[in-house]
Amino acid sequence: MSISVGIDKIGFYTPGLYLDMAELATARGEDPNKYLIGIGQSRQAVIPPTQDTVTMAANAARQILTPAFKADIAMVLFGTESGIDNSKATAVYLAHLLGLSSQTRAIELKQACYGATAGLQLAADYVRVHPAAKVLVIGADVARYGLRTAGEVTQGGGAVAMIVAANPQILALESESAYHTEDVMDFWRPTYRTEALVDGKYSTNVYLDFFKTVWHDYQQQTHRTIADFDAFVFHLPFTKMGRKGLRQILPEAQPEQQETLKAAFEASQEDNRNVGNLYTGSLYLSFLSLLRHGQLAVGNRIGFFSYGSGAEGEFFSGRIQPDFRKGFDDAALTRLLAQRQRVSVAEYETIYRSQLSDDGRDTQLAIGEETASYYLAGRQNQQRQYRQR
Ligand code: CAA
Numbered sequence: 001m002s003i004s005v006g007i008d009k010i011g012f013y014t015p016g017l018y019l020d021m022a023e024l025a026t027a028r029g030e031d032p033n034k035y036l037i038g039i040g041q042s043r044q045a046v047i048p049p050t051q052d053t054v055t056m057a058a059n060a061a062r063q064i065l066t067p068a069f070k071a072d073i074a075m076v077l078f079g080t081e082s083g084i085d086n087s088k089a090t091a092v093y094l095a096h097l098l099g100l101s102s103q104t105r106a107i108e109l110k111q112a113c114y115g116a117t118a119g120l121q122l123a124a125d126y127v128r129v130h131p132a133a134k135v136l137v138i139g140a141d142v143a144r145y146g147l148r149t150a151g152e153v154t155q156g157g158g159a160v161a162m163i164v165a166a167n168p169q170i171l172a173l174e175s176e177s178a179y180h181t182e183d184v185m186d187f188w189r190p191t192y193r194t195e196a197l198v199d200g201k202y203s204t205n206v207y208l209d210f211f212k213t214v215w216h217d218y219q220q221q222t223h224r225t226i227a228d229f230d231a232f233v234f235h236l237p238f239t240k241m242g243r244k245g246l247r248q249i250l251p252e253a254q255p256e257q258q259e260t261l262k263a264a265f266e267a268s269q270e271d272n273r274n275v276g277n278l279y280t281g282s283l284y285l286s287f288l289s290l291l292r293h294g295q296l297a298v299g300n301r302i303g304f305f306s307y308g309s310g311a312e313g314e315f316f317s318g319r320i321q322p323d324f325r326k327g328f329d330d331a332a333l334t335r336l337l338a339q340r341q342r343v344s345v346a347e348y349e350t351i352y353r354s355q356l357s358d359d360g361r362d363t364q365l366a367i368g369e370e371t372a373s374y375y376l377a378g379r380q381n382q383q384r385q386y387r388q389r
Contacts, residue, residue: 002128002175003131004172005164005165006124006165006168006171007163008163008165010160010170011064011161011162011328012060012271012281012285013056013060014045014157015056015158016371017341018274018343019046019345020043021036021039021041022036024044024152024153028148040243040269041239043276049354049356049376050366050372050376051372051375051376052084052376053083053084054374054384056158057138057161058374059373060138061094062098062374064163073100073135075104075105077091077119077122078109079108079140081111081115083108089107093386097386112187112279112308112311113235113280113306113307114280114308115139115308116137116138116160116280116281117308123137131166132166134163135163136161136162138160138162139278139282140278140281143156143279145196147349151200155277159278159281160281162284170323171319171321172319173316174319176317177316178214178216178316179314180312184309187203187310194358204244207237207241207245208244210312211313214315229301229302230264231260231296231300232303234246234305234307235308236272236283239273242269242286243265246261264295266293267289268287271288271289271292271333271337288328288333290302291324298320298321299320301317302317356384362380362381364377364378373389374386
């Protein structure tokens with residue numbers, strides 16, 4: 001009999017600042033309902049210079065790591081498309097900050113917003129072969145398009161940290177999955193740029209096409225239909241995108257099940273609506289949002305659609321486990337989101353422009369406002385200076 005492998009714990013971190021989307025709309029001369037309803041975003045995480053992908057990942061991972069867990073971690077798989085070095089992996093910095101054993105593999109994975117899914121699937125395959133091992137999988141990014149661009153309303157940032165293990169508390173992954181890769185120029189970021197280049201409308205069409213393709217392949221492979229699912233979660237660059245994805249397949253469901261799936265979608269978009277795009281972490285924040293706000297029961301089957309521009313899509317599934325509520329700290333996540341401070345559009349623009357420069361010079365960042373456990377203090381001799389309080 002094959003062992004059950006999947007997501008045992010999930011942690012999440014986003015910095016303590018946010019921008020109100022109605023205010024941004026007004027400042028950009030748009031109707032607020034375009035952002036609130038048309039795009040489906042209410043708030044957007046604002047990332048101060050003292051947080052980067054490494055520190056956000058460390059702040060997410062610390063929520064789920066006990067000393068016993070740390071000792072069992074065999075591998076760190078860090079999915080990101082906003083890494084800080086073209087050579088050294090963010091996972092190595094992270095393993096050091098978290099105090100993991102040196103007998104750990106630590107690797108960074110890149111394929112746009114798909115990186116964390118690659119990590120999850122590789123981790124699951126590893127644990128199937130080494131059932132005593134635990135793997136730390138990260139999806140952490142800063143979603144950055146540029147001031148006054150069409151993509152500005154779909155920015156955001158944060159990190160999701162997951163422990164993949166045998167006999168998981170939250171979700172047992174099913175081994176079947178359908179994936180699809182094509183060389184598509186819908187969204188990319190050449191190494192000389194800090195902001196992504198994007199063909200926005202085209203990217204939304206490719207997303208929907210890829211979803212159709214992998215959903216169809218998955219059904220052929222498994223002989224399951226929509227009737228076998230209790231919820232679908234989507235990569236959410238903005239919440240309307242997932243809503244459009246769900247609408248594509250809803251007619252396959254009976255009217256009563258359509259209502260169940262729609263209610264589950266509302267729960268799964270709640271936290272993303274208030275954080276914005278996390279790129280690699282977005283699908284998993286959406287899953288966490290479903291766990292937190294949805295009406296789930298043990299054994300429910302959840303469908304996951306992962307999409308990374310460029311492009312790669314995957315559809316896979318998993319079943320909710322009896323102890324799923326023990327796998328995340330609901331109260332801490334509620335606090336984290338509720339305690340954020342609102343910044344004005346002018347303040348957001350200042351913060352946007354004050355990211356660590358790309359000229360390599362020594363810099364000391366103002367850390368007065370920073371309250372996170374792990375933060376970036378600056379750069380010295382071309383090296384980022386990470387601190388823990
Ligand atoms: N009230 C209500 N709705 C309104 C409205 C109003 N007053 N005004 C406009 N809307 C609606 C529009 O009808 C439209 O809805 P539909 O898409 O349902 O037709 C929606 O608001 C958006 O309006 P526009 O299409 O005019 O918006 P836009 O041209 O300014 O840009 C965007 C939208 C292309 C998504 C842009 O934000 C963008 O480029 N974002 C970044 C790219 C992106 O996220 N792509 C997603 C797929 S790629 C991916 O998933 C990977 C990733 O993470 C990047």
